[in-house]
Amino acid sequence: MQSLNRQPWPEAIQDDLQEVEQLLEKVTSVEYLPMAYLLQHTLLGKGKRLRPALVLLAAKFHSYRPEVLVPTAAAIELLHTATLVHDDLIDNAGSRRGSPTLNTMTSVRATVLVGDYLFAQSAILAVSSENIPAMKSFSRALVTICDGELREVLTAGQLNNAREEYYRRIDSKTAALFSAATEVGGILSDAPEHICRALAEYGHGLGMAFQIVDDVLDFVGDERQMGKPVGNDLRQGTLTLPAIYLMELYPDDSSVADLFAVDTDREEKVRQVVEMVTNSPAVERSYAEAREFVGRAQAALQVLPDNEYRQALMETAEYVVGRRQ
């Protein structure tokens, strides 16, 4: 995932984002220094805290209470990070955002435990909101994420219903937590139900677009900026939208199917499919798809008053789909 270098958050949530950061730092302050180091490496100085910012922005339309919003925003970031830690272990990923992943720095056991520890800390902060509907939204998102991960592992390399499977997967993997972030912002600010639903819908569309763009960047991104080699998803046996478009555009070409069917010359086949995708309309079609999700996300915001916070949410959506490297 890209860090959002060009999406500065509005002044009005900067202080609270700083407090989220302090809560995350507190989570890394454990007695054992080797453990503290692993936690700091995993949790601090990463990205622009997109999900916490979404919680805070979504709460700005009604009763904004930082004392419950800040811990919940931190809880969502912790949950997100916990799933990344276990994901990277599962995918045997070597780097993320240009830094080595935890699984390359320590043992399987410590990696599993750091993930579990982050889940646990996330639970503590989520419960501290003392808001049952928010906790329900939170735990539903967790179940959906786990379902999606399992689905990804168990269906890896399957080519039937590719597009349907793909949407289901990114819905679970990414959109569910974005949607929970914005919904929980609504819930914790006592927004009326139809507003919470609209915020959830916005988060969902944003998440879908975000993941599609991430998947496109896996083909066309700048390796140095992404901190990982292109074609990584194909290498892991994960079929994403650009390759699905390629198969639909050239139904007689078997490059993608071969990659998933035969294990020999894998690296060469990955290189070949990456090149075909890059030189085909698959990239632009995928961006168009992402733009459609962003359009739906922005449309959902129409029920909100037109103020600086709605503007920030609109721009976040534009930014997400505008990432080209």
Added chain:
Amino acid sequence: MQSLNRQPWPEAIQDDLQEVEQLLEKVTSVEYLPMAYLLQHTLLGKGKRLRPALVLLAAKFHSYRPEVLVPTAAAIELLHTATLVHDDLIDNAGSRRGSPTLNTMTSVRATVLVGDYLFAQSAILAVSSENIPAMKSFSRALVTICDGELREVLTAGQLNNAREEYYRRIDSKTAALFSAATEVGGILSDAPEHICRALAEYGHGLGMAFQIVDDVLDFVGDERQMGKPVGNDLRQGTLTLPAIYLMELYPDDSSVADLFAVDTDREEKVRQVVEMVTNSPAVERSYAEAREFVGRAQAALQVLPDNEYRQALMETAEYVVGRRQ
């Protein structure tokens, strides 16, 4: 851990335990059959549901509401099972209660994910109680368990402050969840605060005794009944109470220290220490220690009315410390 073959639960909680079982079955009913199989193997037909039974029994003294107690009891069992799944992976354990562990049946990735899935399902059921203090007790226990696991991994093989470290570890690893189980039973039945505290204290003592006996059985248990070879903890580099007593009884003997210091002839050294423990007063001293914790657990129950439920809790404590194989 032993199944509690000789601890039949009172008639008054049998139906609700059956409903807990049905909730657990529902958690295993997932779309993908290979996944369903792994979940069934992990979750069903195991043990006597000690922790769920403790939740239910602890709630019998005040307002007993099965509609919140049953999901919470299932949530505690799910949390327990999730930690076992990750533990076995971390310890590279081959079998548990005579069945192969999940990590020997499937990949690291699927094992991590099954654990995460169980955590997630546990969260859903815990939140469904809609009781904030119960959820706080629950998430505190989760944090304590994770802390303990990390401590175990990071201090493996260290011999200083052995006894203190040991008590801290089993407190986190086992007593915290027992204590949460009985405390949550109290909370969900609207028991007054001093009763909830007494129930938590009972659960804590019971858990400490349970783990000490488990650790003794790792030296003297029947391999077939335990479903794992004796000396397993030593083999993993985990120092437990019987070996600590051995070191205290024979301060000039370096068998235990050697085992942790030098990597050669490990299996032979394990065999030797197991034999020394078995033929020394270390076993009886450990049992005496467990009995002391059980005594404290039972004493905590004195604030409760003397009825069949208190009797069942008293007997559970006797049973836990009476296990000799």
